[in-house]
Amino acid sequence: MNILEIKNLKKAFAEKEVLKGVDLTVSSNTIYGFVGKNGAGKTTTMKMILGLMKSDEGKIFVNGKEVKYGDNETNRYIGYLPDVPEFYNYMNAREYLKLCGEISKMKSDDIKKRTDELLEKVGLAGEKKKIKGYSRGMKQRLGVAAALFSRPKLLICDEPTSALDPIGRKELLEILLEAKKETTIIFSTHILSDVEKICDEMAFLNDGKIVLSGKISDIKNKNRKNRYIIDSDGHNDELIGVFEGLRKISDDELELIDVTKLSNILEYMSNNDIKPLKI
Structure with a gap:
């Protein structure tokens, strides 16, 4: 329930x-x-x-x-x-x-x-x-x-x-x-x-x-075989400089290779007023 x-x-x-x-x-x-x-x-x-x-x-x-x-x-x-x-x-x-x-x-x-x-x-x-x-x-x-x-x-x-x-x-x-x-x-x-x-x-x-x-377990395990695409709101270089495991796809999009870092990246984006328009 x-x-x-x-x-x-x-x-x-x-x-x-x-x-x-x-x-x-x-x-x-x-x-x-x-x-x-x-x-x-x-x-x-x-x-x-x-x-x-x-x-x-x-x-x-x-x-x-x-x-x-x-x-x-x-x-x-x-x-x-x-x-x-x-x-x-x-x-x-x-x-x-x-x-x-x-x-x-x-x-x-x-x-x-x-x-x-x-x-x-x-x-x-x-x-x-x-x-x-x-x-x-x-x-x-x-x-x-x-x-x-x-x-x-x-x-x-x-x-x-x-x-x-x-x-x-x-x-x-x-x-x-x-x-x-x-x-x-x-x-x-x-x-x-x-x-x-x-x-x-x-x-x-x-x-x-x-x-x-x-679920926490699903978020940690989801797409381990696939990938997360993060819309970085134009902050690609900043995020790549802070976190390993990110690859630039376009001016606004990053591919997250190491999904275990997703929560840390989202926290950083939130604290620095970077809006993840899509994940």
Whole structure:
């Protein structure tokens, strides 16, 4: 079953088109990487999934139900981790999760059981200090626990590893991988190595369009016997100078011989405002 479906999603701010007909499908119990540079439209898409922003065109379905702007009915299926989670800093982790359970109107015994389970899962079981003394990584881990508390069918994470050090990133990715056993996860990022480590599927958003999507294994293996043709938007020499395994076909087209470098090339193009018009 598909837990999330996005069909022909469009959004513009004044004269700037941010999303230009995005289609995306996420299967249950998978981790889906939503990749693109900062400002590509990832956060805008996630706000629309949460019903917090109105689309200009298109439809979104969560667990088979249509998302409607201003109506939080579908949010009962969703847990959300923003890029910078906010807490009541005078509480400790256990107190904060207890509050999450009370807001969800869970029974006291169930709150305690779920709190114990999640604190253990995110590595905060023995932590007694107040949240104000937490590192960024600890706050992200607590944010995951809070987002998972009511057992959502879909966990949305917006750039969850962007400001973490390598150890913090590794810990959080391991937590998300473990969380896949009980939910579906979509997380936005501009760090492709994180996607390759834990994701089952991915979509690459560039200039408001999905330019590459599918299972990670298929993307890595696809066309090993054939070839990828990349429209370089006139940046052939620059790309050839940075990456090995590219051969010039025309002024605007390159043949990628080593398909394993595709994700790195797309990341470089995105970060340097080079638009891959076709792949």
